[in-house]
Amino acid sequence: MTEVLAPLPVLLPLLGAAGALLVSGHPAFQRSLSTVVLVAVLAVSVALLLTADAEGASSVSVGGWPVPLGIVLVVDRLSALMLVVASTVALGVLVFAVGQGSADGDEGTPVSIFHPTFLVLVAGVSNAFLAGDLFNLYVGFEILLMASYVLLTLGGTAARIRGGITYVVVSLTSSLLFLAAIGLVYAATGTVNMAQLGVRLGELPEGTQVLLQSMLLIAFGIKAAVFPLSAWLPDSYPTAPAPVTAVFAGLLTKVGVYAIIRTQTLLFPGGALDDLLMWAALATMLIGILGAVAQSDLRRMLSFTLVSHIGYMVFGIALGTAAGLAGAVFYVAHHIAIQTTLFLVAGLVERQGGTTSVHRLGGLARRSPLLAVLFFVPAMNLAGIPPLSGFIGKLGLLQAGVAEGSVLAFALVGGGVVTSLLTLLAVARVWTRAFWRPPSQSPADDTAAAAAMDAGAGRTGAGGGDGEGSPDGRPRTALQDAWRRHTAVATASEPDLPPAAGAVRALRPLPRTMVGATVALVALTVALTGLAGPLYGLADRAATDLVDRTPYLTSVFGTGEIR
Amino acid sequence: MTPTIVLPLMVGGLYAAGVYLLLDRSLTRVLLGFLLLGNATNLLLLSAGGPAGLAPILGYSDAEEINDPLPQALILTAIVITFGVAAFVLAIIHRSWRLVREEVVGTDEEDRRVAARRAPDADELDPDDLAPDDRIAGHADSLAGDAEELADDVDLPAGSSR
Numbered sequence: 001m002t003e004v005l006a007p008l009p010v011l012l013p014l015l016g017a018a019g020a021l022l023v024s025g026h027p028a029f030q031r032s033l034s035t036v037v038l039v040a041v042l043a044v045s046v047a048l049l050l051t052a053d054a055e056g057a058s059s060v061s062v063g064g065w066p067v068p069l070g071i072v073l074v075v076d077r078l079s080a081l082m083l084v085v086a087s088t089v090a091l092g093v094l095v096f097a098v099g100q101g102s103a104d105g106d107e108g109t110p111v112s113i114f115h116p117t118f119l120v121l122v123a124g125v126s127n128a129f130l131a132g133d134l135f136n137l138y139v140g141f142e143i144l145l146m147a148s149y150v151l152l153t154l155g156g157t158a159a160r161i162r163g164g165i166t167y168v169v170v171s172l173t174s175s176l177l178f179l180a181a182i183g184l185v186y187a188a189t190g191t192v193n194m195a196q197l198g199v200r201l202g203e204l205p206e207g208t209q210v211l212l213q214s215m216l217l218i219a220f221g222i223k224a225a226v227f228p229l230s231a232w233l234p235d236s237y238p239t240a241p242a243p244v245t246a247v248f249a250g251l252l253t254k255v256g257v258y259a260i261i262r263t264q265t266l267l268f269p270g271g272a273l274d275d276l277l278m279w280a281a282l283a284t285m286l287i288g289i290l291g292a293v294a295q296s297d298l299r300r301m302l303s304f305t306l307v308s309h310i311g312y313m314v315f316g317i318a319l320g321t322a323a324g325l326a327g328a329v330f331y332v333a334h335h336i337a338i339q340t341t342l343f344l345v346a347g348l349v350e351r352q353g354g355t356t357s358v359h360r361l362g363g364l365a366r367r368s369p370l371l372a373v374l375f376f377v378p379a380m381n382l383a384g385i386p387p388l389s390g391f392i393g394k395l396g397l398l399q400a401g402v403a404e405g406s407v408l409a410f411a412l413v414g415g416g417v418v419t420s421l422l423t424l425l426a427v428a429r430v431w432t433r434a435f436w437r438p439p440s441q442s443p444a445d446d447t448a449a450a451a452a453m454d455a456g457a458g459r460t461g462a463g464g465g466d467g468e469g470s471p472d473g474r475p476r477t478a479l480q481d482a483w484r485r486h487t488a489v490a491t492a493s494e495p496d497l498p499p500a501a502g503a504v505r506a507l508r509p510l511p512r513t514m515v516g517a518t519v520a521l522v523a524l525t526v527a528l529t530g531l532a533g534p535l536y537g538l539a540d541r542a543a544t545d546l547v548d549r550t551p552y553l554t555s556v557f558g559t560g561e562i563r
Numbered sequence: 564m565t566p567t568i569v570l571p572l573m574v575g576g577l578y579a580a581g582v583y584l585l586l587d588r589s590l591t592r593v594l595l596g597f598l599l600l601g602n603a604t605n606l607l608l609l610s611a612g613g614p615a616g617l618a619p620i621l622g623y624s625d626a627e628e629i630n631d632p633l634p635q636a637l638i639l640t641a642i643v644i645t646f647g648v649a650a651f652v653l654a655i656i657h658r659s660w661r662l663v664r665e666e667v668v669g670t671d672e673e674d675r676r677v678a679a680r681r682a683p684d685a686d687e688l689d690p691d692d693l694a695p696d697d698r699i700a701g702h703a704d705s706l707a708g709d710a711e712e713l714a715d716d717v718d719l720p721a722g723s724s725r
Contacts, residue, residue: 135637149651153655161662168648168651168655173600180604183607183610184611186634187611
């Protein structure tokens with residue numbers, strides 16, 4: 001059963017990408033094709049998870065080459081769980097993107113490249129989760145990175161190119177470091193099979209082990225955005241289109257975290273660098289969240305909280321105990337869902353308010369109560385308000401930290417609580433300003449402000465509407481009249497100004513598909529709370545497997561001796 | 564077996580030159596640095612395969628004297644990946660040149676703004692009282708050669724399009 005299913009999460013999106021390219025002339029067909037492919041991947045992942053949880057880990061030798069010669073795909077509880085969460089949010093984001101695409105009317109534009117690239121990204125993520133040898137992990141990383149370069153610079157505007165360059169150069173560096181580490185690992189052990197490495201690396205001199213381990217950790221730390229290596233993330237993510245940022249925030253850093261988990265549990269179980277990781281986790285949490293508090297742009301704020309919360313997962317990994325790892329695994333699953341959802345909500349906010357700058361947003365709660373709910377629930381979940389899943393994940397990690405009992409662990413427990421509170425502060429500021437501030441207090445849209453400035457500068461008459469091409473003489477609607485009453489600055493100085501184009505855009509109703517996808521993902525994050533019992537149980541079993549290591553090793557090599 | 568000094572020296576030299584170029588702001592140099600680093604890593608992989616030997620073809624060479632084929636397979640994969648990424652970076656350089664007549668890594672204006680900000684927090688001020696330029700700084704707007712062209716995609720500060 002697993003033999004047939006395991007390669008499918010990689011194969012299906014790749015074939016789907018090829019198919020989507022072939023039918024790129026028919027956007028409707030392309031959209032349904034990629035949706036169907038992702039639904040199939042999700043179904044396969046769920047089947048894999050159920051099998052892995054019932055029967056334990058299993059492996060597939062691709063192409064029939066026996067281990068350790070060929071490529072192995074290993075499905076254990078951790079990788080199957082990651083697959084399920086990843087394909088779920090990927091599906092949600094795809095539906096959101098479809099909604100956005102048809103709302104913006106870009107049928108026929110070359111944006112049809114989005115679907116194939118998105119599917120390639122999903123294939124890379126799946127390959128990284130399933131990889132049973134280091135080099136295949138590297139290939140998985142490269143597939144997803146290559147797709148992410150394209151997605152990040154989609155459209156090729158100046159801002160995206162600038163953000164994309166940072167991202168590309170940093171990713172290239174980490175990939176080269178990873179490749180060099182693979183070379184050294186192979187030179188030292190003569191294999192790249194992870195199960196075999198788990199045995200052979202332990203026989204190396206201690207200095208060599210620490211060298212290899214730190215090289216791998218640095219390479220994965222860049223991808224996961226752990227503190228000293230995290231500066232690239234808030235720089236590059238916010239410029240991308242909303243669905244792209246959402247899927248990046250949810251998945252890409254978590255693939256790095258997954259690789260760190262494998263390195264620390266399977267390859268180097270001795271815990272030689274655990275203290276260092278603890279410090280990195282503490283710095284990631286605190287510095288990340290302090291950055292978030294300082295931001296006034298919603299997307300940048302979310303990017304900084306993303307960095308900050310990676311610290312929680314690294315904390316759980318650094319503890320090295322089964323409880324700590326269970327907390328980390330649960331937190332990864334929770335955080336993938338929550339961060340993706342929040343970035344999608346930020347995309348909706350941008351549509352509704354015309355901007356993501358907290359200075360200029362206002363009165364969103366009155367204009368769209370549904371949007372307010374959609375923001376509030378995941379935001380509180382991110383901050384860790386009981387009884388939501390963020391609280392459960394943090395509680396598990398803090399309990400594991402206290403149980404470990406060292407001074408450093410207690411420092412991290414304190415840091416985790418402070419981070420949680422500061423997260424609450426950061427999201428609460430957005431909540432009060434963007435959603436509850438009366439709109440008349442803020443020049444809610446730059447076009448309105450620009451119109452006001454024109455009026456002040458003595459330019460009168462119909463010339464005030466700016467380059468958006470606002471049609472003069474169009475009959476005013478009741479909505480536009482209401483908007484003009486809010487933008488007191490504009491109306492007071494120039495009563496006959498035509499309605500600013502931005503105002504029209506801001507009052508456009510949100511496309512139903514986009515809202516539907518976001519509602520579904522918010523419902524998923526709430527469902528994670530309801531399902532927290534079984535999910536945490538699964539994370540517990542996965543963590544026990546990780547600490548034990550035998551299930552992984554025997555799944556690849558059988559019960560015989562591993563050399 | 565005799566240890567060879569040539570490969571480690573070349574790997575070290577290429578890494579040094581590559582890192583130096585990678586730290587430059589000019590994208591073409593970054594690309595060249597990346598290519599050097601990629602070649603250095605490929606040589607490192609090659610030397611990981613142990614001493615040189617005969618071609619690893621069954622029935623052609625003696626099994627005792629053949630070279631380890633796995634690192635060579637890895638290098639081939641790595642070369643292909645490097646090639647693809649280099650093509651993409653070239654496309655980015657070209658696009659950057661078309662857009663802003665520059666091929667250097669830009670500054671993150673929002674970062675600068677947050678770093679330079681003194682108390683009180685901008686949120687606490689009434690935006691109407693501020694000079695138009697201080698109201699908001701949509702990041703990356705400094706790159707806009709032609710503000711009209713980018714107005715649809717970038718949050719420009721109020722009034723900057725005039």
